[in-house]
Amino acid sequence: MKKSKHEFSRIINSMPSSGIREFFDLVLSMDDVVSLGVGEPDFSTPWHICESAISKLEKGFTSYTSNKGMLELRCNISQKIFEDSGVKYDPEEEILITVGVSEGMDIVFRAILNPGDKVAVIKPSYVSYSPCVIMAGGEAIELECREENNFKLDPEDLEKACKQGIKALLFNYPCNPTGVSYTKDELGEIVRIVKEYDILVLSDEIYDSLTYDFEHTPLISFPDMKERVIYLNGFSKGYAMTGWRIGYIAAPKEIVGLANKIHQYTILCAPIMGQFAAIEALKNGQPEVQEMKKEYKRRRNYVVNKLNEMELTTFMPQGAFYTYSQIKKTNMDSNVFAKKLLMKKNVAVVPGTAFSEKGKDYIRISYASSFDNIKEAMSRMKVFLEEL
Amino acid sequence: MDEILEILQKDANADISEISAQINIPEEDVRKKISEYKKKGIIIKYKAVINQELINNVSQDVTALIEVKVTPQKNKGFDSIAKRVYNFPEVVSCFLLSGGYDLFVIVKGRDHNTISNFVSEKLAPMENIIGTETHFILKKYKDDGDVLVTQQKEESRPIISA
Numbered sequence: 001m002k003k004s005k006h007e008f009s010r011i012i013n014s015m016p017s018s019g020i021r022e023f024f025d026l027v028l029s030m031d032d033v034v035s036l037g038v039g040e041p042d043f044s045t046p047w048h049i050c051e052s053a054i055s056k057l058e059k060g061f062t063s064y065t066s067n068k069g070m071l072e073l074r075c076n077i078s079q080k081i082f083e084d085s086g087v088k089y090d091p092e093e094e095i096l097i098t099v100g101v102s103e104g105m106d107i108v109f110r111a112i113l114n115p116g117d118k119v120a121v122i123k124p125s126y127v128s129y130s131p132c133v134i135m136a137g138g139e140a141i142e143l144e145c146r147e148e149n150n151f152k153l154d155p156e157d158l159e160k161a162c163k164q165g166i167k168a169l170l171f172n173y174p175c176n177p178t179g180v181s182y183t184k185d186e187l188g189e190i191v192r193i194v195k196e197y198d199i200l201v202l203s204d205e206i207y208d209s210l211t212y213d214f215e216h217t218p219l220i221s222f223p224d225m226k227e228r229v230i231y232l233n234g235f236s237k238g239y240a241m242t243g244w245r246i247g248y249i250a251a252p253k254e255i256v257g258l259a260n261k262i263h264q265y266t267i268l269c270a271p272i273m274g275q276f277a278a279i280e281a282l283k284n285g286q287p288e289v290q291e292m293k294k295e296y297k298r299r300r301n302y303v304v305n306k307l308n309e310m311e312l313t314t315f316m317p318q319g320a321f322y323t324y325s326q327i328k329k330t331n332m333d334s335n336v337f338a339k340k341l342l343m344k345k346n347v348a349v350v351p352g353t354a355f356s357e358k359g360k361d362y363i364r365i366s367y368a369s370s371f372d373n374i375k376e377a378m379s380r381m382k383v384f385l386e387e388l
Numbered sequence: 389m390d391e392i393l394e395i396l397q398k399d400a401n402a403d404i405s406e407i408s409a410q411i412n413i414p415e416e417d418v419r420k421k422i423s424e425y426k427k428k429g430i431i432i433k434y435k436a437v438i439n440q441e442l443i444n445n446v447s448q449d450v451t452a453l454i455e456v457k458v459t460p461q462k463n464k465g466f467d468s469i470a471k472r473v474y475n476f477p478e479v480v481s482c483f484l485l486s487g488g489y490d491l492f493v494i495v496k497g498r499d500h501n502t503i504s505n506f507v508s509e510k511l512a513p514m515e516n517i518i519g520t521e522t523h524f525i526l527k528k529y530k531d532d533g534d535v536l537v538t539q540q541k542e543e544s545r546p547i548i549s550a
């Protein structure tokens with residue numbers, strides 16, 4: 001394509017484009033791929049949730065809602081947060097319904113950052129994290145969560161970043177792509193530093209209901225954290241509702257107010273169908289969430305066992321639906337590994353480099369895929385490794 | 389319910405090593421538990437779920453649901469009459485119900501005639517049976533948890549995403 005005579009956005013131009021686009025395009029061009037590369041549930045949304053939205057649609061509820069989202073939904077979310085954390089959020093002023101956590105994160109950064117403000121971002125992490133900071137004019141300070149630390153954030157690294165004058169930390173647990181989560185005690189150390197240096201935390205807890213070995217502890221549940229934490233959550237993962245595009249921000253009134261200013265001018269409101277579905281999900285969706293969680297847990301155990309049998313060192317993830325497996329023994333860079341596995345065995349996994357510059361020794365395997373698919377992929381990977 | 393049973397109920401083909409890996413219990417223990425379940429009659433047998441509609445060239449079986457009204461027998465209640473009914477090989481299921489009818493019987497046959505004959509010649513004339521109402525199944529949408537009509541589900545989920 002000919003380069004335009006216009007100079008387009010410098011910020012966007014300078015942003016590294018997702019390094020794995022090329023690999024993704026390659027996957028999409030192939031047939032009969034067994035994919036362990038998907039970042040969303042393989043389950044359909046529970047039927048009673050769909051049914052409830054359909055009946056609203058039939059009754060003609062097809063309008064905008066209030067900017068902040070339907071009050072009934074905000075009340076239900078407030079109730080849910082209270083049950084999970086013991087912390088009260090005012091549905092009128094401290095909760096905002098967004099188009100997924102994706103929008104929530106974007107508008108919070110735009111609401112709180114001034115040009116040049118530094119934000120610590122855990123790595124490896126979901127692909128949009130650093131770009132969101134950069135697009136909001138901030139500077140991302142990446143904190144690598146290393147394997148020797150079981151992929152958990154090293155409190156010392158956080159403290160160092162605090163000394164560099166970060167304004168906020170972008171945190172996520174259970175984590176995409178590592179599956180790492182934190183016990184209450186482990187969070188305590190992070191909380192201590194956050195308070196000592198008085199920074200803000202964007203806590204992306206979208207996988208909270210998929211925590212397998214212990215109870216998820218929301219960051220806001222620690223004393224005096226409500227004023228420092230912007231709690232991001234949504235319906236995509238736990239309820240298998242990615243396509244409905246509903247998430248929410250729970251945060252101090254001032255931040256929600258600023259974020260809502262951006263939201264009302266750029267989004268207007270989250271889709272009404274999704275909001276109705278979310279109301280039903282909160283009211284009656286728990287049994288299905290538990291069912292899906294049980295199924296993911298079995299798949300997790302199976303996949304981790306198989307990968308370790310193949311000597312792809314895989315630590316037992318505590319949540320989400322991913323393993324972050326080490327491929328050092330193959331002497332291949334994760335991009336090369338993923339490409340070869342795809343070309344030779346039609347199995348798709350995501351190279352670790354999608355989530356961190358230091359991800360060349362890792363691949364992310366998603367077990368949000370049917371058990372038959374997982375079995376097939378594992379047996380193909382075994383043969384693939386034997387043939388190397 | 390025990391996880392082993394949950395897994396087998398969904399997939400009778402699941403093998404021991406697979407089950408063991410999913411629930412992190414040694415294979416030997418899984419094997420023991422399964423044989424115990426078989427011994428106790430908790431696991432009765434393993435069979436495949438077959439979608440008859442998709443089999444060509446085979447004339448399809450006809451299924452009927454039959455409501456049966458019964459006068460219970462002294463001292464034996466419904467059990468002995470139920471036994472006389474369910475022992476017919478044509479009967480694939482037999483339940484005792486609350487409500488207007490007593491027994492609910494599912495019968496399979498080669499065609500409508502076979503079933504009509506079964507009802508009029510064997511079932512209805514039985515002592516203690518005072519009435520029957522037969523409903524032929526026209527189409528099976530879902531049976532025992534499995535959807536049987538072919539659903540052309542467009543796969544909308546991208547095969548790879550971050």
Ligand SMILES: Cc1ncc(COP(=O)(O)O)c(C=O)c1O
Pocket residue numbers: 039099100101102103126172175176204206234235236242245246247550
């Ligand atoms: C850690 C994390 N945060 C946010 C998102 C986006 O979620 P939503 O569908 O709510 O926009 C994802 C989706 O993959 C994710 O993995």
